[in-house]
Amino acid sequence: MADWSGLTTDVLEHITSFLPFPDHYRFGAVCKNWRSVSKLRRHPPAPQLPWLVLDEESETKKRKFYSLSEAKHYSIEIPELHGRYICGSSYGWLFAIDIKITCILINPFTRECYELPPIPAYNRNVDFITLIEDVPSDYIEGPRNFTLKEMQTRSVFKAILSHDPKERPDFTAMILFGEINTPAFWRPGDSSWTVVDGPKCRFEDVLYFKEKFFVITGMNLLHVVDFELAGPKLKEIGLEIGQDGYPQQTYLMDFNGNLLFVERFCEYVQELDKELDLTVGFNVLELNLEVNYFCEWDDIDDYAMFLGRNSTIFFYSGHSPNCKKNGIYFTNVTDGFYGCYDLGIFDMTDKKISKFYSNEVFPRVGAPIWLSPNPW
Template identity: 75%
Template sequence: MVAWSDMTQDVLAHITSFLPFPDIYRFGAVCKNWRSVSKLRWHPPAPLLPWLVLEEDSEIKKRKFYSLLEAKHYSIEILELQGRYICGSSYGWLFAVDKNITGILINPFTRECYELPPFPSYNEKSNVTTLLEKVPSDYIDGPRGYTFEEMQTLIVFKAILSHDPRDRSDFTAMILFGEINTPAFWKPGDSSWTVVDGPKYRMEDVMYFKGNFYVISSMNVLHLVEFEPGPKLTEVGPRIGKEGCPEQRYLMDFNGNMLFIERYCEDVEGLTITVGFNVIEPNLEENRLYEWFDIDDYALFLGRNSSIFVNSSHVAKCKKNGIYFTDVIDGFADRCQDLGIFNMTDKKISTFYSVKVFPPRIGSPIWLTPIL
């Protein structure tokens, strides 16, 4: 009989392909051999629900996570994330920025990390001082207000990746930053971020789709990010949706289809609450729009992350034909408490997380697909 600790790596790797992420983590804690296998990528991991990245526990200096599958919180010490604001998530990696407007790209569970150049905050396109001037004075240095340094961390609205850095070293990071969410990009080896020239109105989401980056604006205009001869935004496709109506707009790659998703909200007792979504496919080749009324067995996960979809038939406790959403704090909101699941069949909204109010300084809870 072969001892459990001496089982061959191919057999152990096959076993891990059936395990959800927390169990792979526990698997790797058994012994040295099992730990080395837990880091291999011979087999794709078992399908899983994304986790929520929550606030840092200021007393124990650990970052909080919430596993949707287990309905369980985890507090994990990640020194690199201490005191940082999370502004993006892609392929299991997090973008985090500190009060000096410097950022990192990190896999929070393997601790692989890239140091990012300072974000392009002090230029003609975006200036923290300009942002401060637009904030009511009682928000600043008040009991629930922000200091100047804390406000600087909000300079990046969203950040995504073109590829998983574990698969390709020539990946590109794209951010939306500043007063109107101007696009800028960085590649490993670059000493600074390169700002993309474009129209002077607000951008609301960015995605990587079939080899290109696309940005959607508050004017419902879809833009292609062109890198040569100089980085700029070029309008493509038909005008999408109704100008000015949605609270938030999202883009995502859904099984090779580009989707544009509108989020509608209403004011309820002074709070902005989500009431519904529209899902539209902009066909760039035909220059036409197709409205989707369901997504079958799939679920979408929207927020400040690169949008995620999951096949509910492969994952326990995942509600099919649903849109899981987190609040997107834009600027200097008091608190975040708009989270839920929108059912595309009956148009009703249910909850997935009971505690809904988060401190203002952590920004939005953000979806993350955990990887080792």
């Protein structure tokens, strides 16, 4: 019988280049020699479908993840995430906010972490000093106030990074915060978030594209963040976007250097013995900023798109037999009254929606969010 433990380092390293990162850990458990090779980490893991970040286990407080490639759940002990709400995902990092409305940026697999400044106060009707945890807001008379648990899930709508902090220590973090999702940014070394001056309207999404941050309003007006002025401001781009109808949510996406605008449409349907607001379709448009023109796309070739409160994620279907090409994988738009239940795959070819997960209803705190595994 061959002595597999005696394989040379170069052969073993070549083998690891074909393994997704969960198999790297299994590989290292075989024997001492294989474990030493697995720790070298000279080759990145094989491409793997995004993971779904779920809520934490009530008893152990471990964070639950769902691997789409393996159709398997993992429970991982990450003390930094205990009791935190995940409000953003970018380059394999998570933005997580706690009950005190403080936020961290963490890689859940390496446990590298950045402490971020407090989220800017935004609601003139809320006094952060006098907020009382767990007091139902229905009991508060006068202007609308929020409990700390409500503030935890409402403070930040989305958070993204300009670059992977492992590759660019001079990265920029951008959030949409507050009642109208006001843009604000932070860079390592800053003592606070800098709020971007702009129109007082609701913003739907933010994207870092070709060295610039873009935001889109609820009226489908595109703006770019101008950092060159004395104070960062939003500059409107003269492009009227959109098709007929009223989308529930819109997204900005970077697909191989193409700026895409995605409209998501929902309808109330009877399901799970309740009337739920469920996704029924998407429109995908390409924006050409040089000539102020947009056109509709019927497909995204052999790729899949992953939508949610995460940064742009596209995945080449040839890297995984479990990936549905030309599909849009989506999670809940927001934390609904009944929790998070709107998960599925929209096929851009036949316009049908299928399930990639069960009909389980997730709690309001801990909405599923896509994460690109970044374990190195």
